[in-house]
Amino acid sequence: MASTILDNIIAHKRKEVTDRKSLVPTALLERSIYFSSQPVSLRKYVQRPDLNGIIAEYKRKSPSKGTINAYAPVERTSIGYMQAGASALSILTDANFFGGKNEDLTTARKFNFCPILRKDFVVEEYQILEAKSIGADAILLIAAVLSKEEVSNLAQFAHSLGLEVLLEVHNREELERTVTPHVDLIGVNNRNLHDFSVSVQTSIDLAGFIPDEFVKVSESGLSEPATILELRQHGFEGFLMGEAFMRQSRPEKACHEFVEELKKLRAGAPTFSI
Numbered sequence: 001m002a003s004t005i006l007d008n009i010i011a012h013k014r015k016e017v018t019d020r021k022s023l024v025p026t027a028l029l030e031r032s033i034y035f036s037s038q039p040v041s042l043r044k045y046v047q048r049p050d051l052n053g054i055i056a057e058y059k060r061k062s063p064s065k066g067t068i069n070a071y072a073p074v075e076r077t078s079i080g081y082m083q084a085g086a087s088a089l090s091i092l093t094d095a096n097f098f099g100g101k102n103e104d105l106t107t108a109r110k111f112n113f114c115p116i117l118r119k120d121f122v123v124e125e126y127q128i129l130e131a132k133s134i135g136a137d138a139i140l141l142i143a144a145v146l147s148k149e150e151v152s153n154l155a156q157f158a159h160s161l162g163l164e165v166l167l168e169v170h171n172r173e174e175l176e177r178t179v180t181p182h183v184d185l186i187g188v189n190n191r192n193l194h195d196f197s198v199s200v201q202t203s204i205d206l207a208g209f210i211p212d213e214f215v216k217v218s219e220s221g222l223s224e225p226a227t228i229l230e231l232r233q234h235g236f237e238g239f240l241m242g243e244a245f246m247r248q249s250r251p252e253k254a255c256h257e258f259v260e261e262l263k264k265l266r267a268g269a270p271t272f273s274i
């Protein structure tokens, strides 16, 4: 099969991690985690009935969209997302492809109590130590680039540091090949990494194959409150949303408006808790 953008990202990431290790050795990171905060459960916050399951993402650019928002400050945006009623934050820390940095997460951590997902491309334990040291509560593992053994080992290492794990899949093959009891949430990414098209149907089609013990998260291409209600009908409780908010000059306002719209819709659809 033709290589995807993910292959390029991972090749770049492996080099980056090697460079980082020579700048900040593992032993130093291990020391710093003793001073980091107690993690907050992403799983629990996504399921909190008084919230809405939205994991609001901060990302400046992406391979599919180029620059999305070069100006929104992480401090104002992350606080605003939480004030709008989002359940959690997702902070892209990859620099090369997403314009992020670790400092974005440390800033968000400084101003917010909620769970923070470090959104990056994890291939080594070192990056999980780094996630812990910068104040993340959860990490992402991407099934498309990891074996079952890697998912299981990396997830157990994350748990040993008190971090939760969101396993991201794009299709049934990835789900069945990598699913392990050591992950906490399973995210279905609606974005096709070959042509960047997005289809919520991907989440709907996979929902029935995800074992009940995992919290289901739908990721990418979500922009309509009605879609959130539809996904809830299929058992999804978490909704990872980036571009729909970040493409506005005030992402936090867009998030607030979205949440208000969702509440109104919910009033007309009483079977779901949002």
Ligand SMILES: O=C(O)c1ccccc1NCC(=O)[C@H](O)[C@H](O)COP(=O)(O)O
Residues within 6 Å of the ligand: 005, 006, 057, 059, 062, 063, 064, 065, 189, 191, 193, 219, 220, 221, 222, 240, 241, 242, 243, 244
């Ligand atoms: O967003 C991309 O172009 C992308 C390309 C390759 C790998 C990952 C990519 N995105 C990461 C994400 O998973 C999304 O940022 C996240 O699900 C939010 O998606 P959206 O709401 O569509 O911004």
